[in-house]
Amino acid sequence: MPAPIAIANITDSQQQLLIQRPAHGLSLCGRIRVPGDKSISHRALMLGAIATGETAIEGLLLGEDPRSTASCFRALGAEISELNSELVRVRGVGIGQLSEPADVLNAGNSGTTIRLMLGLLAGQKGRFFSVTGDASLRSRPMSRVVKPLREMGAQIWGRQNDSLAPLAIAGQQLRPIHYRSPIASAQVKSCILLAGLLAEGQTTVTEPALSRDHSERMLKAFGAEISTDPETHSVTVTGPARLAGQPVVVPGDISSAAFWLVAASIVPDSELLIENVGVNPTRTGILDALEMMGADIAQENLRLVAGEPVADLRVRSGQLQACEIGGNIIPRLIDEIPILAVAAAFAKGTTVIRDAAELRVKESDRLAVMAAQLSRLGARVTELPDGLEIAGGAPLTGTEVDSQDDHRVAMSLAIAGLMATGTTTINRAEAAAISYPNFTPTLQQICG
Numbered sequence: 359m360p361a362p363i364a365i366a367n368i369t370d371s372q373q374q375l376l377i378q379r380p381a382h383g384l385s386l387c388g389r390i391r392v393p394g395d396k397s398i399s400h401r402a403l404m405l406g407a408i409a410t411g412e413t414a415i416e417g418l419l420l421g422e423d424p425r426s427t428a429s430c431f432r433a434l435g436a437e438i439s440e441l442n443s444e445l446v447r448v449r450g451v452g453i454g455q456l457s458e459p460a461d462v463l464n465a466g467n468s469g470t471t472i473r474l475m476l477g478l479l480a481g482q483k484g485r486f487f488s489v490t491g492d493a494s495l496r497s498r499p500m501s502r503v504v505k506p507l508r509e510m511g512a513q514i515w516g517r518q519n520d521s522l523a524p525l526a527i528a529g530q531q532l533r534p535i536h537y538r539s540p541i542a543s544a545q546v547k548s549c550i551l552l553a554g555l556l557a558e559g560q561t562t563v564t565e566p567a568l569s570r571d572h573s574e575r576m577l578k579a580f581g582a583e584i585s586t587d588p589e590t591h592s593v594t595v596t597g598p599a600r601l602a603g604q605p606v607v608v609p610g611d612i613s614s615a616a617f618w619l620v621a622a623s624i625v626p627d628s629e630l631l632i633e634n635v636g637v638n639p640t641r642t643g644i645l646d647a648l649e650m651m652g653a654d655i656a657q658e659n660l661r662l663v664a665g666e667p668v669a670d671l672r673v674r675s676g677q678l679q680a681c682e683i684g685g686n687i688i689p690r691l692i693d694e695i696p697i698l699a700v701a702a703a704f705a706k707g708t709t710v711i712r713d714a715a716e717l718r719v720k721e722s723d724r725l726a727v728m729a730a731q732l733s734r735l736g737a738r739v740t741e742l743p744d745g746l747e748i749a750g751g752a753p754l755t756g757t758e759v760d761s762q763d764d765h766r767v768a769m770s771l772a773i774a775g776l777m778a779t780g781t782t783t784i785n786r787a788e789a790a791a792i793s794y795p796n797f798t799p800t801l802q803q804i805c806g
């Protein structure tokens with residue numbers, strides 16, 4: 359019998375992941391760790407690069423996205439040691455002291471890299487920068503950050519009315535603003551707060567719902583003056599700020615843990631312990647949603663590590679029930695909706711996910727792609743303008759599916775494949791390395 363999980367190299371850069379469900383069934387068990395949190399990894403590199411002194415980062419994610427951030431900030435003058443998950447040392451240049459690189463800055467596939475970096479570049483007086491990314495990133499909306507940055511006095515130009523990368527930035531003295539963001543987006547909020555570090559006075563961002571607050575926490579730890587108003591979802595930074603390098607410990611990424619939480623919930627007779635997972639309340643919407651669905655997940659050994667809450671998550675399989683989600687929970691599980699759709703395909707009843715139109719402008723149009731790819735496997739999924747409707751319980755049959763170069767789609771389809779009969783082949787599976795380079799070995803480990 360072929361190995362239940364195998365990788366086929368199609369070209370030097372393209373891989374297929376084959377998931378073969380054994381005839382006698384499968385159960386998942388073991389104790390695992392997930393890689394470092396992607397959002398926190400980006401921020402640790404960036405704040406380290408603009409602080410004075412040294413920032414020592416433990417547990418950095420070695421995915422493609424943080425690598426893009428590291429290479430951009432090296433080009434901007436920061437000294438960043440070779441990336442590894444034990445210890446990365448960053449020697450910063452000081453807040454308004456990024457140097458003008460000789461070439462275009464390339465953010466690769468990473469929305470967080472380009473949008474947060476734009477906030478920092480806009481205020482580097484007298485220097486000129488150009489930024490770009492891969493085909494996916496060049497199609498993602500940048501006006502959401504260009505518009506508020508311009509209100510602060512930034513000079514930015516780009517394709518299609520300055521809304522798409524490549525973008526050109528001429529650094530200026532910025533002025534503080536109060537920005538009322540129409541979307542709950544941590545990338546928008548963080549971009550404006552980082553720009554606010556260089557503006558004189560108070561820069562405030564108000565969001566319609568609270569998005570992840572890693573920037574606020576880390577900026578405070580680095581010495582910036584930050585105040586928050588939880589009632590109005592507002593954050594204020596006072597500039598000009600001075601940041602001092604700090605030790606950062608990056609917890610495991612709950613967005614990566616989500617694949618195993620769902621896998622162990624839907625594959626019968628499974629039990630997994632996922633150690634050292636970040637459980638910042640702005641990120642735990644997936645735990646709340648799975649709890650609503652009746653999943654058996656316990657948080658053990660809850661502790662605070664370098665300003666972020668961390669726990670070990672124990673998950674056991676059980677029959678899931680459908681749920682309806684929308685509103686303020688959406689920003690708290692925005693990246694987990696693809697894998698939540700997989701959970702819903704195995705739940706009793708019809709799950710409805712709404713208010714998630716933002717998924718259309720992620721690394722792919724995740725609503726369209728998940729609806730199409732899960733349907734290919736036999737799931738009953740209807741695409742809504744702002745969400746998905748999934749009638750659970752349809753049997754899945756292995757076939758060829760495609761990640762559309764989206765890391766979270768690739769991994770979600772692999773988990774669906776564990777429960778499909780026959781062989782599921784995921785094309786362009788190498789995309790997983792954006793956020794989870796060891797996804798396949800870990801999958802093999804828990805299936806073994």
Ligand code: S3P
Nearest residue numbers: 397470542543544545546692693
């Ligand atoms: C992120 C914010 C979210 C999320 C992304 C990471 C961040 O994007 O989807 O994966 O690190 O700030 P939006 O701000 O566009 O919602």
